[in-house]
Amino acid sequence: MSAPATPVMVARDLRVSRGGRTLVHVERFEVRSGLVHVLLGPNGAGKSTLLKALNGLEQADGTLEFEGRPVRGSADRLALRRRTAAVAQKPYLLSTSVIDNVASGLRYRGVGRREAHAVAKEALEMLGVSHLASRKPGTLSGGEAQRVSIARALACDPAILFLDEPIAALDPPTRRSLVDDLMRILDQRGIAAVWVTHDRDEALAVGDSVTFIEMGEVVQSGPALEVFSRPATESFATFLGLDTYLEGSVVVGRAGDLHFVLDTGHDLSCGEAPLGHAVACIPPEDVVLLTTVPEHNMSLRNILQGTVREVRPDGRLLRVIVAADGLDVAALVTKAAFEELALTIGSPVAAAVKAAALHPIPRHERLNQAP
Amino acid sequence: MQVIWDGIAEAMRLIFGGDADVLQITLRSLWVSGLALLIAVLIGVPVGSLIALRSFRGRRLVVTIINTGMAAPPVVVGLLVAMFLTRNGPLGQFRLLYSTWAMVIAQVIIAFPIVAGLSLAALQQLDLGLRQQIAALGAGRFQAFVAQLREIRIALLAAVMAAFGAVISEVGAVIMVGGNIKGQTQVLTGAIVQETRIGRFAIAIALAVILMTLAFGTNLALTLIQQKGRQSG
Numbered sequence: 001m002s003a004p005a006t007p008v009m010v011a012r013d014l015r016v017s018r019g020g021r022t023l024v025h026v027e028r029f030e031v032r033s034g035l036v037h038v039l040l041g042p043n044g045a046g047k048s049t050l051l052k053a054l055n056g057l058e059q060a061d062g063t064l065e066f067e068g069r070p071v072r073g074s075a076d077r078l079a080l081r082r083r084t085a086a087v088a089q090k091p092y093l094l095s096t097s098v099i100d101n102v103a104s105g106l107r108y109r110g111v112g113r114r115e116a117h118a119v120a121k122e123a124l125e126m127l128g129v130s131h132l133a134s135r136k137p138g139t140l141s142g143g144e145a146q147r148v149s150i151a152r153a154l155a156c157d158p159a160i161l162f163l164d165e166p167i168a169a170l171d172p173p174t175r176r177s178l179v180d181d182l183m184r185i186l187d188q189r190g191i192a193a194v195w196v197t198h199d200r201d202e203a204l205a206v207g208d209s210v211t212f213i214e215m216g217e218v219v220q221s222g223p224a225l226e227v228f229s230r231p232a233t234e235s236f237a238t239f240l241g242l243d244t245y246l247e248g249s250v251v252v253g254r255a256g257d258l259h260f261v262l263d264t265g266h267d268l269s270c271g272e273a274p275l276g277h278a279v280a281c282i283p284p285e286d287v288v289l290l291t292t293v294p295e296h297n298m299s300l301r302n303i304l305q306g307t308v309r310e311v312r313p314d315g316r317l318l319r320v321i322v323a324a325d326g327l328d329v330a331a332l333v334t335k336a337a338f339e340e341l342a343l344t345i346g347s348p349v350a351a352a353v354k355a356a357a358l359h360p361i362p363r364h365e366r367l368n369q370a371p
Numbered sequence: 372m373q374v375i376w377d378g379i380a381e382a383m384r385l386i387f388g389g390d391a392d393v394l395q396i397t398l399r400s401l402w403v404s405g406l407a408l409l410i411a412v413l414i415g416v417p418v419g420s421l422i423a424l425r426s427f428r429g430r431r432l433v434v435t436i437i438n439t440g441m442a443a444p445p446v447v448v449g450l451l452v453a454m455f456l457t458r459n460g461p462l463g464q465f466r467l468l469y470s471t472w473a474m475v476i477a478q479v480i481i482a483f484p485i486v487a488g489l490s491l492a493a494l495q496q497l498d499l500g501l502r503q504q505i506a507a508l509g510a511g512r513f514q515a516f517v518a519q520l521r522e523i524r525i526a527l528l529a530a531v532m533a534a535f536g537a538v539i540s541e542v543g544a545v546i547m548v549g550g551n552i553k554g555q556t557q558v559l560t561g562a563i564v565q566e567t568r569i570g571r572f573a574i575a576i577a578l579a580v581i582l583m584t585l586a587f588g589t590n591l592a593l594t595l596i597q598q599k600g601r602q603s604g
Contacts, residue, residue: 052503055507057503057506057507078509078511081506081507081508081509082509085507085508086504086507086508088500088503088504088507090500092498092500092501092504094501094505094518094521094522095521095522096521104508104518105508105509108508108509108510108511108514109509152508156508156509162507
C-alpha cells in the first residue's frame with residue numbers, strides 16, 4: 001500500500017427507509033482507495049442494505065459522494081454502478097457462457113464484443129479459471145462459479161468492489177484460496193472494497209477497517225484490530241465472543257512445533273496455522289485459571305502468569321480478566337470454581353491455554369502495513 | 372371406421388397433390404394466426420414485463436384482468452369484436468367485419484393475455500438477486516430488460532407456444548368476425564366446421580390432419596429451440 005488512501009466515496013447521514021421504517025442509517029462512511037472496509041454485523045442488521053445504497057442499487061436519503069461528485073438521481077446511480085462492481089453471496093451468473101458472463105459488465109458499458117472478450121479472458125486468467133471460458137454456468141462448481149462472478153466484477157476495472165458475503169456459501173478450503181487470490185488482486189490493482197460479512201474471523205482476516213452495524217445503526221467503526229480489541233458496546237463484545245485477540249507471527253520452534261510469537265514478545269505454542277503474520281483469538285471458555293502451576297503439564301502448554309484485574313458476571317458464569325505481562329486474557333469460569341480458587345482482584349493467578357485452543361488467523365501481507 | 376381411413380387417404384391426396392383450395396386455406400390460417408401471434412408478442416411481452424417489474428396502484432386488478440383474459444372463451448371475444456366492428460359499432464366506419472383483419476384483431480385479443488400473463492409470471496419468478504446483479508453490472512433500464520427476457524427465454528417460448536396453440540385451433544371468434552367465407556376468410560378450423568356440417572367427413576378429416584400437422588410442426592420447432600436454450604442455460 002504505497003499510495004496514501006484517499007476517499008473514493010463518502011456517505012453522510014445516509015438513510016435507507018421502507019414503509020416509514022429506517023432499515024439502516026450511517027452518520028458517515030468513507031471508502032478509501034486500496035483499503036478493504038468490512039461491514040460486520042449479525043443477520044438482518046442492515047449491512048447488505050447499506051451496501052446496496054452505496055452501490056446505487058437502493059435509493060437512500062442523505063448525501064452520497066463518489067469520486068468527489070454527488071450521487072443524486074437514477075442517472076447518477078447508473079453512472080456509479082458503471083464505475084464500480086458487485087459480487088453477491090450467490091454468483092448470479094447469466095444463462096450464457098462463462099466468457100459472455102465475464103464480458104457482460106463491459107458490454108453494458110458499451111465496450112465492443114471482441115475487446116470485452118479479451119478483457120474477460122484476462123480477468124478469468126487472473127482468477128485462475130480461464131479454462132472455464134466456454135463452459136455454461138450450470139456445469140460449474142460453487143467455487144468455480146464464484147470465481148467467475150468475481151472475474152466478471154474485476155473485468156470492469158471497478159473503483160470500488162462491493163462484496164456481499166462473497167465466501168459465505170463456500171467450503172473452508174475454497175474460501176481460503178479465493179480470499180488469498182482476491183486479496184492479492186485487490187492489493188495489486190489498488191481497488192477499494194466494501195466487504196459485508198457476519199463472520200468475525202473473515203472480517204479480521206480481510207479488513208483494514210471494520211464497521212459494526214446492529215439494528216440498522218453503526219455501533220463502532222475503525223481499524224480492524226482496534227475495533228476487535230476494544231468493542232465499544234456489550235452487544236458488540238458479545239457478537240465478537242469476547243475473545244482475547246493477540247497480534248503476532250506464527251513461526252516454527254526449535255522442536256519443529258508451531259509457536260505464536262506476539263508483538264509484545266510473548267511466545268505461545270499454537271495449533272495448526274500457516275506461518276507468518278496472524279491474529280490469534282483465545283476463546284475465554286478455553287482459558288483455565290490456576291493458582292498453582294503444575295510442574296509437568298503437557299496438554300496445557302501455555303501458562304500466562306499474572307493477576308486478576310477484573311471480574312464481572314457473564315450470564316451464569318463469571319468473566320475474569322487476567323493481566324499478564326501487559327496482556328489481558330479473558331477467562332470464563334463458574335462461580336463455584338471461582339470461589340474454590342479463592343480469587344479476588346489483584347490475586348496472583350495463571351491463565352492456562354492449550355496450544356490447540358490458540359487459533360492464529362492469517363492476516364494478508366498488505367494488511368500488516370495498513371494504518 | 373372406414374370414413375376415418377378415407378379421410379386420411381384424402382388428406383394425403385390433398386396435401387401431396389397440392390390442392391389449391393387447401394393450400395390457400397392453410398396459408399390463410401398461418402397468416403392470420405401468425406400475424407396475430409406476432410402482434411400479441413410485441414405488445415404482450417413489454418406489457419407483462421412492465422407489470423412484473425413495476426409497482427403501481429391497481430396492479431393486482433390488472434394482473435387479475437390479464438389472468439381472466441387467459442381463460443376468455445373465444446366466442447365471447449368474437450362477440451365483443453363483432454360488436455365493435457359491426458356497421459353501427461364504434462369502429463364500424465373501418466368496415467373490417469368479415470375480413471381477415473377482423474380475425475387478426477380477435478386472435479390478438481385471445482393471444483395477448485396468454486403472452487402477457489405468462490411473461491409476467493416468468494419475470495416475477497426471476498430471482499430478485501439476479502435482477503439486482505444485472506443492474507449492479509451496469510445495465511441501463513433497456514439493457515436490464517433485454518437481459519431479463521433472455522433469462523426467461525424458455526418460459527417466453529412456452530408462452531408463445533401456448534398462444535399459438537390457442538389461436539390456430541380457435542374457431543368461435545374467427546367464424547363470428549370473419550364469417551367463414553370460402554376463398555376470403557375461411558381458415559382451417561372454419562373449413563372443418565363447414566365440411567363436417569355438410570357431411571364431407573373425408574375433407575374435414577383431411578383439413579384436421581393438416582391443422583394437427585401444422586400445430587405439431589410449429590410446436591416441435593419451438594420445443595427444439597426451447598430445449599436448446601435449456602441446455603445452453
